[in-house]
Amino acid sequence: MFTVDRTNVDQLFRLLQQKGYTLIGPTVRDGALILDAISSASDLPVGWTDDQGPAHYRLRRRDDASLFGYSVGAHSWKRYLFPPAVKLVDARRQGRSMDCTSPSPDSASQGTPLKKYAFIGVKPCELNAILIQDKVFLGSGTVDPFYKAARERLFIVAANCTQASGTCFCASMDAGPRAQRGFDLAITEVAGKQHYFVIDAGSKKGTEILLELPHRKSSQQELDEAARRVQKATDQMGRQLDTAGVRDLLLKNPEHPRWEEVSQRCLNCANCTLVCPTCFCSSVEDTTDLAGKTAERWRRWDSCFTLDFSYIHGGCIRSSGKSRFRQWMTHKLASWNDQFGSSGCVGCGRCITWCPVGIDITEEVRAIRGTKRQEQLMHS
Amino acid sequence: MKRTPTLAVWKFASCDGCQLSLLDCEAELLAVTERLTIANFVEASREVLKGPYDLSLVEGSITTAHDAERIHKIRRISKTLITIGACATAGGIQALRNFKDVKEFVSIVYSTPAYIETLSKSTPIANHVYVDFELHGCPINKNQLLEVVNAYLNGRKPNIPAYSVCVECKRRGIVCGLVAAGPPCLGPVTHAGCDALCPSYHRGCFGCYGPKETPNTGSLTSWWKQSGMKDDELLRLFRNFNAYADAFRKESESHEK
Ligand code: SF4
Ligand code: SF4
Ligand code: SF4
Ligand code: SF4
Numbered sequence: 001m002f003t004v005d006r007t008n009v010d011q012l013f014r015l016l017q018q019k020g021y022t023l024i025g026p027t028v029r030d031g032a033l034i035l036d037a038i039s040s041a042s043d044l045p046v047g048w049t050d051d052q053g054p055a056h057y058r059l060r061r062r063d064d065a066s067l068f069g070y071s072v073g074a075h076s077w078k079r080y081l082f083p084p085a086v087k088l089v090d091a092r093r094q095g096r097s098m099d100c101t102s103p104s105p106d107s108a109s110q111g112t113p114l115k116k117y118a119f120i121g122v123k124p125c126e127l128n129a130i131l132i133q134d135k136v137f138l139g140s141g142t143v144d145p146f147y148k149a150a151r152e153r154l155f156i157v158a159a160n161c162t163q164a165s166g167t168c169f170c171a172s173m174d175a176g177p178r179a180q181r182g183f184d185l186a187i188t189e190v191a192g193k194q195h196y197f198v199i200d201a202g203s204k205k206g207t208e209i210l211l212e213l214p215h216r217k218s219s220q221q222e223l224d225e226a227a228r229r230v231q232k233a234t235d236q237m238g239r240q241l242d243t244a245g246v247r248d249l250l251l252k253n254p255e256h257p258r259w260e261e262v263s264q265r266c267l268n269c270a271n272c273t274l275v276c277p278t279c280f281c282s283s284v285e286d287t288t289d290l291a292g293k294t295a296e297r298w299r300r301w302d303s304c305f306t307l308d309f310s311y312i313h314g315g316c317i318r319s320s321g322k323s324r325f326r327q328w329m330t331h332k333l334a335s336w337n338d339q340f341g342s343s344g345c346v347g348c349g350r351c352i353t354w355c356p357v358g359i360d361i362t363e364e365v366r367a368i369r370g371t372k373r374q375e376q377l378m379h380s
Numbered sequence: 381m382k383r384t385p386t387l388a389v390w391k392f393a394s395c396d397g398c399q400l401s402l403l404d405c406e407a408e409l410l411a412v413t414e415r416l417t418i419a420n421f422v423e424a425s426r427e428v429l430k431g432p433y434d435l436s437l438v439e440g441s442i443t444t445a446h447d448a449e450r451i452h453k454i455r456r457i458s459k460t461l462i463t464i465g466a467c468a469t470a471g472g473i474q475a476l477r478n479f480k481d482v483k484e485f486v487s488i489v490y491s492t493p494a495y496i497e498t499l500s501k502s503t504p505i506a507n508h509v510y511v512d513f514e515l516h517g518c519p520i521n522k523n524q525l526l527e528v529v530n531a532y533l534n535g536r537k538p539n540i541p542a543y544s545v546c547v548e549c550k551r552r553g554i555v556c557g558l559v560a561a562g563p564p565c566l567g568p569v570t571h572a573g574c575d576a577l578c579p580s581y582h583r584g585c586f587g588c589y590g591p592k593e594t595p596n597t598g599s600l601t602s603w604w605k606q607s608g609m610k611d612d613e614l615l616r617l618f619r620n621f622n623a624y625a626d627a628f629r630k631e632s633e634s635h636e637k
Contacts, residue, residue, distance in 0.1 A: 030555040057560045084551035267596045269568035274550035288534045290411040306543040356568045357603040
């Protein structure tokens with residue numbers, strides 16, 4: 001572990017820029033933290049933190065000048081690896097036949113060339129979400145060329161959490177608040193009289209950058225202080241989810257009355273899935289020009305909360321709100337395990353914060369667990 | 381040469397804004413006229429070709445006995461009939477009368493009420509004749525109008541999703557004002573189509589495109605009630621351009637004293 005002073009953060013950014021990276025990081029916009037291109041440490045949410053609760057998000061000033069003193073913001077990193085809209089096919093009528101080309105990943109995202117990104121300040125839960133999406137887009141048999149291209153050139157600077165919000169429960173999901181793997185650099189910020197970062201390199205690329213930065217071997221005191229701060233985040237987790245046997249609990253209770261109750265509250269607006277860093281669903285839309293000479297095929301973010309999502313010839317399979325809500329939650333916490341070998345939830349809390357009526361996935365699990373159908377569970 | 385299909389544009393009780401969206405298409409309009417013969421569109425050209433017509437776009441709601449008859453004639457001479465805008469699909473802002481006694485309004489507003497012949501309710505076109513497709517919005521989005529015409533010309537289903545405005549809002553990466561600032565936003569119960577125009581300007585959605593598929597307005601208003609909103613405020617939220625659309629009508633009525 002090495003220590004880098006706050007004064008050298010811009011140097012880190014410059015090094016990354018010199019290597020051709022476009023920096024993406026959290027920044028303040030419209031009363032929240034979002035992700036966007038940044039160029040220096042002053043673009044980060046310096047001295048800001050957040051208050052989060054069900055259907056509630058507010059920024060608040062800190063009494064220090066932390067660069068990373070907040071939990072996850074409104075955007076997840078997936079919008080850079082799995083963009084909201086991607087063109088898949090260009091087609092042109094040629095007499096009686098048709099020419100089809102697939103745009104290369106470099107021109108697929110709404111015409112913007114694919115950049116070499118360095119993600120600055122990836123929270124551990126989100127890093128785990130990226131590793132989960134790696135399985136979805138790269139490791140499940142079919143490779144998504146856009147994701148692959150963006151992912152291969154990606155540099156990840158993870159920021160361990162020193163502050164958790166009211167909707168965080170990464171500790172329950174074993175997904176934070178300390179990054180374990182998958183990063184190029186992982187930093188723990190200590191902001192106080194002295195302002196420094198304890199940094200760990202997780203890859204060759206990461207080590208190279210770190211060695212070019214002014215750094216020193218971390219003292220025991222610095223390591224202890226960094227560990228204490230991450231422990232504080234663990235203690236602060238606003239929510240908990242008891243994951244023991246949750247897969248079986250949900251799969252064995254498809255007719256639990258709670259599904260009907262929660263569907264009375266759910267707006268099926270899809271916000272929870274669109275903000276989720278692991279949700280990967282999209283729909284494919286074909287468009288033509290007026291003359292019928294050219295056509296395009298676009299992939300757009302979609303969600304299991306829309307009716308069209310489960311539309312097959314003759315109708316929609318999940319027409320009731322109940323079946324759509326149940327699909328979402330059982331996919332996240334149960335069938336995801338069968339499909340990709342892990343939970344589909346990393347406990348980032350976004351679905352709770354950004355649900356317009358504050359539906360809380362941890363509360364729903366408790367409700368089903370509390371009144372589970374014993375007789376059904378006994379057969380397991 | 382193949383005959384190009386004919387287009388007619390009809391107006392009922394409305395502000396003209398939706399038909400203007402077609403003229404607003406400017407660059408694309410030329411491409412439209414290459415594939416469609418504009419046969420009857422008085423707002424664009426005085427030349428009127430005789431029907432029947434292949435495609436009729438109908439703007440406006442039915443508010444008079446005369447119009448209630450006229451729409452049947454139009455349906456008979458239209459192969460495909462598409463309604464455009466909140467008036468034609470939900471009765472429009474003028475459907476606010478449906479919640480009161482229209483005779484009272486007439487006597488207050490007009491100096492010679494006897495000249496006014498009007499029905500007691502303003503109703504959408506689909507209450508009177510079969511409609512092939514309804515394009516929502518107040519006004520409609522010109523890109524969606526082009527998409528509907530385009531889909532018609534190319535014999536495909538139009539890409540006009542009925543999910544919430546939130547889906548468009550989140551794809552654009554707009555910070556949700558409902559959660560991060562507080563003012564009410566009808567996005568979660570409103571039909572997509574505007575590409576989250578108001579949220580992109582830090583305004584809550586006004587519900588211009590009417591109810592989305594399976595709207596759950598009651599849950600949203602109970603949530604807002606818990607945070608202190610009053611029945612009359614909630615009533616007003618749902619009483620605008622789409623006040624008479626079923627889901628919005630029922631919701632506003634549930635907040636009547
Ligand atoms: S759980 Fe909340 S965010 Fe998700 S669809 Fe239902 S109302 Fe929308
Ligand atoms: S929860 Fe729904 S939107 Fe998310 S990955 Fe599963 S099916 Fe897709
Ligand atoms: S399900 Fe909710 S808490 Fe879990 S990863 Fe998705 S948004 Fe975060
Ligand atoms: S601002 Fe409105 S439309 Fe956008 S996500 Fe929030 S509730 Fe939905």
